[in-house]
Amino acid sequence: MDPIEVIAIYEALEEERRRKRKYWVHPLNTLRLEIGQFHTLYMQLRLNPDKSFEYYRMSIQSFDVLLNLTKDYITKQNTKLRTAIPPEERLTVTLRLGEPLAGKRDDAERCFCFRYLSTGMNFVSLSHDFLIGRSTVAEIIKETCEVIWKVLQPLEMPEPNKESFLKVAEEFYKYANFPNCLGAVDGKHIRIINPDYSGSNFFNYKKFFSIVLMAAADSNYCFIIIDVGSFGKEADSNVFRSSNFGQKLYHDMLDLPEDKILPGTTGPALPYVLVADEAFALHKHVMRPYPNKTLDIEKRTFNYRLSRARRYVECTFGILSNKWRVLHTAILVNPDFATEIVKTTCVLHNFVRRRDGLNCNDELLTSDLPTLPNCNTSRPSNAINTRDLFKNILWKK
Secondary structure, three states, X not given: OOHHHHHHHHHHHHHHHHHOOOOOOOHHHHHHHHHOHHHHHHHHHHOOHHHHHHHHOOOHHHHHHHHHHHHHHHOOOXXXXXXXXXXXXXXXXXXXXXXXXXXXHHHHHHEHHHHHHHHOOOHHHHHHHHOOOHHHHHHHHHHHHHHHHHHHHHHHOOOOOHHHHHHHHHHHHHHOOOOOEEEEEEEEEEEEOOOOOOOOOOEOOOOOEEEEEEEEEOOOOOEEXXXXXXXXXXXXXHHHHHOHHHHHHHOOOOOOOOOEOOOOOOXXXXXXXXXXXXXXXXXXXXXXXXXXXXXXXXXXXXXXXXXXXXHHHHHHHHHHHHHOHHHHOOEOOOHHHHHHHHHHHHHHHHHHHHHHOXXXXXXXXXXXXXXXXXXOOOOOHHHHHHHHHHHHHHHHO
């Protein structure tokens, strides 16, 4: 049979299946306002801050701030045929705590967006818990994630500039004792399902399908910059170099501070750098450890100090994945949707971290997200010289 005929038959069968839809709204879902999870738990959670933090992964106060920031973008109008799902519930299915709902669609929808991100529940389970149709659940989560990123990114993860880099470097020197550090950079695999017609592009060295989260973090365990969505087969160095941030760094287009002579030294002035592991290429602005095991004491000291600074990004990934459990399992959507989900968890991480700090009950400073493989790369002589200068100064200090 001709492939075109097969496709035509398949589409005809699908159309017939859609026509046979038994209910416009399933009778069970019409009971959402009476027995749906959001409507039975919402007010009780508001009265119990500890439980609400466990449920939403943030404080009531932070949740209210987020609702106010995003409410205008996700509010839906009631129609003659149906009552809209309110924003609080939208956030709960994707996060919200607010006033009694009185049947507004917008607030209710937003709440379950947080529920999805914080637990990783599949859309079918969320549909059963909240008594909302499965396709509606997917639509709400996608829309709410896009809105959260749009609203929070300029506030919580703005493009870094000279002033913000100087602040990061000052805090890295204070907490990690590593000078002129712009941040710690690393990449992690985010598990997804294999997209149709993608071949082996998303198949990584760990033998599963993934997209890559590339990120730089500061010493407060917040993300400075992220890049999400590269093929899982790519190595760290390639992903970083091809990212928007990497392109600007390698082409001297970033607003970086001028080279600086370190306190207590007479020179020379050293550039500001990112610290990374051996998977990254050595560059004037990217420091990686010295290779090989047979190193002298000065090089071992440098590697130790660099590793101590680099672990901040590892801890940041650990906090991220332990708070937003959707990252603990395969994200069962297409890569573009998965990219929006990961971006949303990262910007929410910064939002919650700066308002609520760390919660020892559910935050583990270790990451279970797989790292990326090493990539053999050339080492420019000026980058080697820069690393040697850092080594000499760190050894003397």
